Amino acid sequence: MKKTPLLVILALLLILPLVVEDVNFQHVMLMMLIFAGLGEAWNIITGFAGQTSFGHAAFFGIGAYTSTVLFYKFNVSPWIGMILGALFAGIVAFLVSYPCFRLKGHYFAIATLAVAEIIKQLFVSWDYVEGATGISIPVVPDSFWAMQFHRSKIPYVLIAYGLFVFVLFVAVAIERNKMGYYLKAIRESHEAAEALGINTARYKLLAMIVSSMLTALFGTLYAQYILYIDPFMVFGLDVSMKIVLLTVLGGLGSVYGPIIGAAILIPLSEYTRTLLGGTGKGIDLMIYGILIVIVVVFEPRGILGLLRKRSRRRLNYGKSNA
Amino acid sequence: MSMLAQLVVTGVLVGSVYSLVAVGLTLVWGLMDIINFAHGDFMMISMYTVFWLYALLKWDPLVSLPIAAFVAGMIGLLTYKLVIKRVLNAPGLMALLATFGLSLFIRNLAQFLWSPNYRFVGESILSGKRLIISDVIVGLPQLVAALGSIGMTLAVALFIKKTKFGKAIQATAQSREIAELMGVDTEKVYMFTFALSGICVGVAGTLLSGIFPVYPESGAMYGLLAFVIVALGGFGNIWGAFYAGIMIGLAETIGGFYLGTQFKYAIAFLIYLLVLQFRPKGLFGW
Amino acid sequence: MARVMLEVQKITMKFGNLVANDNVSFSVNEGEIVSLIGPNGAGKTTLFNCISGFYKPFSGKVFFEGKDITGKPPHQITMMGLTRTFQIVKPLKDMTVRDNVLTGAFLRSSSKKEAERIADEVLELTHLWEKRNMLAGSLTTADKKRLEIARVLATRPKMIMLDEAMAGLNQSEIKEAMELCIKLNRAGITLLIVEHIMEAIMPISHRVIVLSAGKKIAEGEPAEVTNNEEVIKAYLGERYYAKSKKLDHGL
Numbered sequence: 001m002k003k004t005p006l007l008v009i010l011a012l013l014l015i016l017p018l019v020v021e022d023v024n025f026q027h028v029m030l031m032m033l034i035f036a037g038l039g040e041a042w043n044i045i046t047g048f049a050g051q052t053s054f055g056h057a058a059f060f061g062i063g064a065y066t067s068t069v070l071f072y073k074f075n076v077s078p079w080i081g082m083i084l085g086a087l088f089a090g091i092v093a094f095l096v097s098y099p100c101f102r103l104k105g106h107y108f109a110i111a112t113l114a115v116a117e118i119i120k121q122l123f124v125s126w127d128y129v130e131g132a133t134g135i136s137i138p139v140v141p142d143s144f145w146a147m148q149f150h151r152s153k154i155p156y157v158l159i160a161y162g163l164f165v166f167v168l169f170v171a172v173a174i175e176r177n178k179m180g181y182y183l184k185a186i187r188e189s190h191e192a193a194e195a196l197g198i199n200t201a202r203y204k205l206l207a208m209i210v211s212s213m214l215t216a217l218f219g220t221l222y223a224q225y226i227l228y229i230d231p232f233m234v235f236g237l238d239v240s241m242k243i244v245l246l247t248v249l250g251g252l253g254s255v256y257g258p259i260i261g262a263a264i265l266i267p268l269s270e271y272t273r274t275l276l277g278g279t280g281k282g283i284d285l286m287i288y289g290i291l292i293v294i295v296v297v298f299e300p301r302g303i304l305g306l307l308r309k310r311s312r313r314r315l316n317y318g319k320s321n322a
Numbered sequence: 323m324s325m326l327a328q329l330v331v332t333g334v335l336v337g338s339v340y341s342l343v344a345v346g347l348t349l350v351w352g353l354m355d356i357i358n359f360a361h362g363d364f365m366m367i368s369m370y371t372v373f374w375l376y377a378l379l380k381w382d383p384l385v386s387l388p389i390a391a392f393v394a395g396m397i398g399l400l401t402y403k404l405v406i407k408r409v410l411n412a413p414g415l416m417a418l419l420a421t422f423g424l425s426l427f428i429r430n431l432a433q434f435l436w437s438p439n440y441r442f443v444g445e446s447i448l449s450g451k452r453l454i455i456s457d458v459i460v461g462l463p464q465l466v467a468a469l470g471s472i473g474m475t476l477a478v479a480l481f482i483k484k485t486k487f488g489k490a491i492q493a494t495a496q497s498r499e500i501a502e503l504m505g506v507d508t509e510k511v512y513m514f515t516f517a518l519s520g521i522c523v524g525v526a527g528t529l530l531s532g533i534f535p536v537y538p539e540s541g542a543m544y545g546l547l548a549f550v551i552v553a554l555g556g557f558g559n560i561w562g563a564f565y566a567g568i569m570i571g572l573a574e575t576i577g578g579f580y581l582g583t584q585f586k587y588a589i590a591f592l593i594y595l596l597v598l599q600f601r602p603k604g605l606f607g608w
Numbered sequence: 609m610a611r612v613m614l615e616v617q618k619i620t621m622k623f624g625n626l627v628a629n630d631n632v633s634f635s636v637n638e639g640e641i642v643s644l645i646g647p648n649g650a651g652k653t654t655l656f657n658c659i660s661g662f663y664k665p666f667s668g669k670v671f672f673e674g675k676d677i678t679g680k681p682p683h684q685i686t687m688m689g690l691t692r693t694f695q696i697v698k699p700l701k702d703m704t705v706r707d708n709v710l711t712g713a714f715l716r717s718s719s720k721k722e723a724e725r726i727a728d729e730v731l732e733l734t735h736l737w738e739k740r741n742m743l744a745g746s747l748t749t750a751d752k753k754r755l756e757i758a759r760v761l762a763t764r765p766k767m768i769m770l771d772e773a774m775a776g777l778n779q780s781e782i783k784e785a786m787e788l789c790i791k792l793n794r795a796g797i798t799l800l801i802v803e804h805i806m807e808a809i810m811p812i813s814h815r816v817i818v819l820s821a822g823k824k825i826a827e828g829e830p831a832e833v834t835n836n837e838e839v840i841k842a843y844l845g846e847r848y849y850a851k852s853k854k855l856d857h858g859l
Contacts, residue, residue: 104602
């Protein structure tokens with residue numbers, strides 16, 4: 001894999017929100033970075049290891065709730081909450097992985113969905129964390145310690161960028177080394193992987209834990225940015241599916257996939273919402289939905305598939321000329 | 323004791339309708355390995371069909387049944403023709419992505435056209451009537467919904483098992499290539515199965531419209547539970563979906579009563595996780 | 609007397625009422641090429657699965673280099689130096705040929721540089737070097753079979769079990785496969801081969817074991833086995849029997 005395109009993308013993602021002063025644009029960039037990061041994290045377990053998770057909202061929610069509850073009840077810095085949230089998410093991933101990984105294919109996917117829904121229901125009825133009402137995070141003056149910035153979105157963007165780069169770095173490091181090869185072998189054939197001496201159970205578990213911990217980091221940031229969370233918002237199937245969709249749309253199993261997918265889907269959803277969402281009639285989501293269908297119908301290999309096909313064609317063309 | 327009897331009866335009634343929704347989903351899933359996220363929304367459309375026929379023409383839901391089923395069936399057919407057909411050979415989760423977009427579209431189209439408000443089919447031949455057998459009370463609309471669902475499930479199962487076209491569906495599910503070699507028009511099989519899936523969920527929607535409010539999200543929870551039920555029963559297995567539906571209905575009703583109704587869906591999901599520990603390919607999977 | 613590498617003791621495997629392996633015992637010595645033959649449904653692949661850890665046998669024991677490996681997970685058995693290929697090839701389709709082999713090579717070295725060195729060595733040895741950048745899914749059957757071998761070779765095994773590595777190949781491809789087997793054996797790797805193509809394995813095998821209906825019915829040097837009446841009746845059938853007679857005449 002060549003490094004240049006990735007570095008160009010990274011530079012653009014940093015420079016764009018800094019030079020464009022439009023607040024709306026900065027918001028879109030922020031959401032893009034968050035969801036691209038979530039896609040990268042999800043890609044580790046599903047794109048690399050081939051284990052489809054429909055339940056990553058569980059880890060996102062755990063990240064959001066851990067930091068929020070700690071800050072709201074005990075005045076603990078969200079930065080510490082972020083790390084603890086990641087740890088909790090990792091522990092939960094460890095606990096649910098054992099029963100889930102006994103299942104294969106769709107049975108596994110539905111199991112992850114079930115786990116996320118169960119966790120959501122538990123939070124809805126858990127009074128200590130305000131149940132279905134949700135928690136409004138107490139607003140404090142701008143502070144790095146409290147991860148709250150009201151005068152400008154730039155600090156949020158920078159944090160999101162930092163997290164995204166970190167997750168991307170982890171994903172690339174995994175992909176290029178032994179673990180990446182092992183996860184992809186598991187995706188292609190469990191039996192072949194075992195015959196090659198790969199402890200499939202252990203590597204899947206490891207991938208799940210890493211993926212869940214990275215996912216939780218963004219939960220904290222999201223909560224601190226929106227300053228309000230409830231179980232439906234952070235644990236909902238919508239969140240899980242959004243992560244799935246943008247990664248699949250961009251290109252499953254490639255580190256570019258989530259970036260491309262987020263760069264298309266997030267502006268689409270955010271701008272249709274700001275332009276058309278005010279009517280409360282659902283036009284924004286209607287258009288968003290039909291656009292997804294159109295993109296898929298006309299480009300069923302995903303955007304990355306399209307790009308690859310193009311470049312391969314050019315290559316062939318060059319060859320026949322030579 | 324009578325409380326438990328009441329719960330069991332209610333659970334079976336609820337579960338029968340779940341079964342029919344799941345049967346529709348499992349047909350498509352078993353045949354094409356496609357997760358149709360818009361399945362619950364097909365149901366919602368059939369509920370609106372019943373509602374509008376009632377509101378504008380004063381038709382009874384039972385009279386509207388064929389029309390609502392037809393509408394849902396046509397939506398299924400169109401979904402196949404316009405969307406699914408083009409993504410059948412696409413990698414992994416692309417078809418899922420398409421049906422998710424479709425679901426968003428249908429749901430918000432309904433909201434756009436008919437607002438998010440709850441609507442009710444106020445009166446029907448059945449409404450308000452009930453049977454009392456010793457201590458157990460059975461609402462007639464619920465009973466008819468359950469019996470109708472069981473009847474429809476039976477009809478679908480017989481159709482698949484006995485008719486020539488049903489056998490073509492089975493053959494195609496085993497292997498598309500081989501079915502084609504045997505002279506099966508698999509394109510037609512796919513299209514028809516999608517339509518049949520829509521009809522199942524359309525019938526279920528009609529039977530529910532006298533019991534539940536009609537609004538853009540009315541199909542959402544049913545669609546989600548149907549995923550779990552289909553997997554619990556074993557993908558593509560009609561009777562598996564049937565028994566799993568009843569099981570989830572019972573678990574939800576009995577569990578909800580003793581542990582609090584807020585947990586009723588969580589219990590359904592928990593049942594799935596527990597059962598699959600012992601049967602990793604569903605109750606009737608192999 | 610050579611050291612015993614693999615020892616199979618009274619393996620029985622049942623699926624419901626079907627007895628796929630019935631009290632099968634045999635052993636393979638270090639440096640040997642042993643063939644396991646038998647008609648379809650004789651239980652050869654099941655036996656492979658029991659030895660390599662994919663099935664847990666109903667009863668009986670498997671020892672590799674004197675250590676009990678019965679019921680151990682396949683990856684641990686591979687780690688100990690006993691690995692296998694599959695009758696139905698399982699290429700890591702969306703990965704290149706080199707990445708397939710590299711995945712195997714990571715078993716003995718976590719360093720990518722070192723693993724790449726092992727992989728490239730194996731690619732040369734198996735004549736896949738020219739095709740290293742192709743996607744494994746796009747290879748021909750013969751190359752896929754060869755890749756199966758290359759991939760497990762990269763795990764630096766002491767012993768490989770080959771499950772019908774020659775099925776579906778043409779004459780010249782079979783010859784290459786035979787040469788590869790001999791080459792591996794000379795490099796010190798013990799081989800246990802399941803094969804249908806008699807002409808190919810009889811010449812290269814040191815010993816032959818015959819399974820029929822789950823039972824071991826004969827064991828010995830290729831010449832002995834091919835002349836064993838029971839074997840001829842149970843398995844080799846009229847065609848090979850006639851052919852071998854004709855061959856005798858010719859000589």
